[in-house]
Amino acid sequence: MTLFKNDIEAAVEIDCGTGWMVLYPRQKTEITPGAESIRIRLREDCSIASEVYIHAEARLLSCEICTSDLGPFNLQADKWLERERMSVALAEAQALLRKVRHDGTKQKEAVKQGSVWVLRASAFALLYMMLALGLSMIALLVAPGLLMKGYVAFCSLSAVGMWTVVHRPLQPVVQKYGTRIIHLGFWSAFLSLLLGPYMLFILVRCHKNDDILECMMEGMDITDFIPLCLIPVGLVIHGLVRRFNPKMAVNFYPDLLEQQAVQQAIENSIVFHGRVLEGRGRGCVCSWPGKYASAWDAMVRSSKQGNTSAAVVFLPEGSELFGLHDPIPDEPDLRDLNGACWCVSLYGERKPWGCKWWTRWIANIEEAVQQGAKLEVYFFQDLRGKGKAESFSTVGSEHLRREALQRLKDSEFQSSEVFKDAQASGLEELSKVKREDGSSQYSREKDRLFLGWLPAEDRQFLSASVGLGESQKAEVAWLERKGLSYEEVDVKKWLYM
Known part of the structure; x- marks a missing residue:
């Protein structure tokens, strides 16, 4: 018996x-008795293929043929795997660099915002203490009976x-013990x-009085505690300000200040509103496949630098x-x-991420046209000209159909015999580390299995959709609706920049 092993x-x-x-990594199969040759090809790239003839002696003896033993095929497969590993390594390096940049920007914003808050809080605390001390002195001289009421106030x-600033430092305690413990501890400390x-x-x-206890009872005045009413009133105001006036609240609450720092970091490092440069006939990127994160970063940096x-x-x-x-x-x-x-x-329906970006994009396109720019649409690698919507009027319905098929992939297909058989045959042995295009x-193998499992009409629809991202389909359809010419460009020119 002769076995073939994919090593x-x-x-x-x-x-x-x-x-x-299909033979997944580290899997074996028995070669059909009497077979004189084996044809083999790489599942990811069928152009990498070979045919191996089996010697008569090998058919008579028990032996094992490995993929790595097939010289010409193995060399080509190794080159493909090396490119795959390079793409994965580059994607990981770019992701790390992106995280470092974002964290650095976030930290700078947090330090900047924190310094401003500390200065404001210190100035307010100083004025507050000076005012309290001044009022105490006045009460002591003019109306001693109001001194204790002033103290309670x-x-x-x-x-x-203090309740407005304890949110941030007490978050770990809240997560561990819950808000009830925090409330109990805080207000117990307050009463003490x-x-x-x-x-x-x-x-x-009363220490000189013979009956100290009676003197203390007489000295206590329940009306001294009327200013405690300031607490519920203050907490209500505190909640209303946080809820309905966040711009004002940021000036008082450290936890909201941190959120603003994070948002500002996002605005400075990730958000991109476009930058149309002057120059008739100059190329202008008008549509970009977002799944190529490292290439996107390179393009945005180049744009911000004016290139x-x-x-x-x-x-x-x-x-x-x-x-x-936007309506x-x-x-x-x-x-x-x-x-x-x-x-x-x-998208065929209202989406939580909104459509404000679309009106900004249209404004940028109109500016580019006025500048006489050459519009450029970037397609997935090696798929230039593919993946367009039928027309702008069908973009929304096509998107909904793809979403429905994706839900089918995540539900029924996962339970199908096709997927279970693939898992039993070693599907899980394939690498799950993502390369530059996010796959x-x-x-990719799961996508191939899913396409094969679908009815022919759905399979053809999804296959024809590959080449542009979801938002890109709308962008390109809009350009065509408006009769604007554009150049089709492969994104790979940006992949290793």
């Missing part, structure tokens, strides 16, 4: 005369003020700090304009479009 880190297809079968206002000095003051005043004209827009989650929507203008040439905002035309050997 390379990629899936192959072999044919021993009975048809092609001071403690109450201080508690409300309030009643302790209060009772001490009365004790000092690349770009009309593309990116407003990620956490940015100021994320989630905002479709009431213009004659747009009255065939439906929906309260652009989302319906772009891995595992994810």
Whole structure:
């Protein structure tokens, strides 16, 4: 019995005369008795192929043939794997660099915002203490009976003020013990700090009296604690300000200040509003496949440095304009479009990330056209000209159809015999590490299996959709709707920059 073993880190297809079968890494199969040759090809790239003839002696003896033993084929497969590893390594390096840049920007913003807050808080605390001390002196000289009421009011206002700044330092405790423990501890400490000095003051005043206890009871005045009403009033104001006036609240609450620092870091390092440069006939990036993160970073850096004209827009989650929507203008040439905002035309339904980016993109395109720019649409690597929508009027419905098929992939397909058989045959042996386009050997094989599992009509629809990102399909369809010419460009020119 002769066995064939796939000992390379990629899936192959072999044919021993009975048809092609997939062999995943570290898997074996029996060669059909009597087979005189084996045809083999790389699953990821069928152009890497070879045919191996089996000697008569090998067919009579028990032996094992390995993929790595097939000289010419193994050399080509090794080159493909080396390119794959390089792409993965570059993607990991770019992701690390992106994280370092973002964290650095976030830290700078946090330090900057924190310094401003500390200065404001220190100035406010100083003025507050000076005011409290001044009022205490006045009360002591003019109205000694109000001194204790003033002390309780001071403690109450201080508690409300402290409650606004404890959110950040107490977050680890909240996560571990819950908010009830925090509330209990904070207000217990408040009562101790309030009643302790209060009772001490009365004790000092009564220490020469023969009946100290009776003197203290007479010295305590329930009306001294009326200023405690400032606490619920202050906390209500505190909640209303945080809820309804976030711009003002940022000046007082450290936790909100941290959020603003993160948002500002996103605005400075990730958000891109486009930058159309002057120059008739100059190339202008008007559509970009976002899944190539490292290439996107290179293009954005080049644009910010004034070297690349770009009309593309990116407003990620956490940015100021994320989630905002814009209505479709009431213009004659747009009255065939439906929906309260652009989302319906772009995605078939209202989306949480909004469509503000779209109106910004249109404005950039109009500016580029006025400048006489040469519009450039970037397609997936080696898929130039592929993946376009039928028309702008079908972009939304096509998007919904792809979403429905994706849900099918995540549900029914996962339970199908096709997927289970692939798992049993070694599918999980494929690498799940992502390369520059965000895919891995595992994810691409899963996509191939899913396409093969789908009915022919859906398979053809999804296959024809590959080449442009979801937003790109709308962008290109819009350019064609407006009759704007553009150049089709392969994104690989940016992949190793």
